[in-house]
Amino acid sequence: MANYPAKVKIVEVGARDGLQNETSVSTQSKITLLNALADAGLKHLEAGAFVSPKWVPQMADSAQVIQGITRKEGVEISALTPNLKGAELALENQVDEFAIFTAASEAFTQKNINCSIEESIERFRPVVELAQKNNIKVRGYVSCIAGCPYQGKVEPEQVLAVCKQLLALGCYEISLGDTIGVGTANQIESLLSLLLEHIPVQRLAVHFHDTYGQALANIHKALEMGIATIDSAVAGLGGCPYAKGASGNVATEDVIYLLQGLGISTEIDLERLAKAGWQICDALNKAPVSKVSLALKNTCQS
């Protein structure tokens, strides 16, 4: 019997990663989504991104979104903060957590944030300083942990090196992004084995996109290895403007169903979560990319 964690923290990234590729979603739909996610029991909501509106116009309303949601006790709101300007805006808008983001691939970092990995780390220093002065936690993302859309192979040692730099800066947690969803269970196992030789398991999270349908298998592997923080997006929304063809994050509904089956506590109401997903999918005029959501929808309608 595998030694699964007793409890798993879900970081719901649907309103940011899920919607950063969507051009037709209103600010009110985003607010409604975030409120519904909090009502379903999600406690960690990535609500937006204080990035350049020229680069990602879809996130330009992040301040209005965050101001518009009903803040609930015990629900943490985070946002992407790529530089000091983004961090100052996040602070003004009372986010609970900053998320800085870089990659294990030089090529991706250049395309995504217009600098080298080394330069990104330097840009993050004042972000972390501002956070520390204001008692705000900082999460770090490392993208392209299993492959890069521009340079292909990414060495696990390079992932480790970037994780170490982010931890040394002051991140409390590193989220490992399989940005283009190419990783498979054996690859994730050997990457995590290397990382866990150097980094305590509580400081690692997994952030898997489901482009090749491997996300749940990879999450199961990560759980077996003791990882207890999982990023996911309601209805499997998402994609990255700088990773062409990358599909959405693993669906939160599918992750919750898996965890429930493994007897792992999440305190999330699956039905309310699915309803939140149907609502945003209606607003987007799309079907959910979540098998569990679709199955629940069919059951409800029959």
Ligand SMILES: CC(=O)SCCNC(=O)CCNC(=O)[C@H](O)C(C)(C)COP(=O)(O)OP(=O)(O)OC[C@H]1O[C@@H](n2cnc3c(N)ncnc32)[C@H](O)[C@@H]1OP(=O)(O)O
């Ligand atoms: C894997 C994933 O899904 S990651 C998430 C998806 N990717 C992203 O969100 C990354 C988006 N990228 C960006 O926003 C940009 O590359 C940045 C902000 C990180 C860097 O962009 P650069 O153009 O190099 O920034 P630079 O500091 O030169 O500023 C250029 C302009 O952007 C503005 N700007 C810079 N940072 C920000 C910010 N955080 N918020 C708003 N505006 C900003 C500047 O004020 C400047 O404006 P101006 O042209 O009107 O004078």
Ligand SMILES: CC(=O)CC(=O)O
């Ligand atoms: C910041 C992210 O969104 C991480 C990733 O998908 O690589």
